[in-house]
Amino acid sequence: MTSAGEPIKVLLADDQALVRSGFKLLLDGESDITVVGEAATGAEAVERARALRPDVVLMDIRMPELDGIKATGEIVRTRGLEQVRVLILTTYDTDAYVFEALQVGASGFLLKDAGPAELLHAIRVIAAGEALLAPRITRRLIAQFTAERTATQIAEDRLAVLTQRERQVLALVGQGLSNDEIGTQLFLSPATARTHVSHAMAKLGARDRAQLVVVAYQTGLVSRGQ
Structure with a gap:
């Protein structure tokens, strides 16, 4: 930054x-x-x-x-x-x-x-x-390049480090929503949504938000047509 x-x-x-x-x-x-x-x-x-x-x-x-x-x-x-x-x-x-x-x-x-x-x-x-x-x-x-997703158990293991709220936030990041939009959807302030995004990035070892999108698709939190 x-x-x-x-x-x-x-x-x-x-x-x-x-x-x-x-x-x-x-x-x-x-x-x-x-x-x-x-x-x-x-x-x-x-x-x-x-x-x-x-x-x-x-x-x-x-x-x-x-x-x-x-x-x-x-x-x-x-x-x-x-x-x-x-x-x-x-x-x-x-x-x-x-x-x-x-x-x-x-x-x-x-x-x-x-x-x-x-x-x-x-x-x-x-x-x-x-x-x-x-x-x-x-x-x-x-979606095209993650058509063959990680096996269900592997995906669960990868997401196990996240809280339920962080999973919800990750799914919305995968759908392309901004922090403001995530906050509106989950009744959170934008600052709280940003904090959840940051925690998910740290826990998953993602460099930035773009890699969170990849993880969301790979693990099946976001599916085709969603």
Whole structure:
């Protein structure tokens, strides 16, 4: 999360120079966002992230040398980069790699055809420590790649560390609800809902909210069509 009053530092990772230029022009026009570096390959993205310590990395999936998934994994595993958030950019809403990217530690994903306002919102949400999963594809995509769920007993064992309330909160996180919406649904204050989310993340070893969504689907708390 960024410090109050400081601009959000963004690293652009995309193998197309024109795409990076377009993003840079848009982002540098915002008073609360600044582009601190660019990378044309996955390997460069890892190197620049370690050197520049950005708040958010806009990461393309398909890049030379090291793809966006592997680059994301390396970044989130690097000591000292725990606060760096990776926002995956993908061209196709059927991209099978997105789910894998969430598993290795990405904080969310966005389609490349998203409008400027949507991209700016995504960066601010990610920088604030929340997860962002493009609503057009979240549920279908994750359900598709968790069709073969963990066996019932394994799922129960994994969820055993949670209280009943935390299970309820996890299920609602999996459905894409915000803390405010969870609070309304369960008659809790947003702050209490946030506390339950934080406890669930700690108990399940989830890096952020995006990984809670994955767990909710894997364990069957959220099902297709829900």
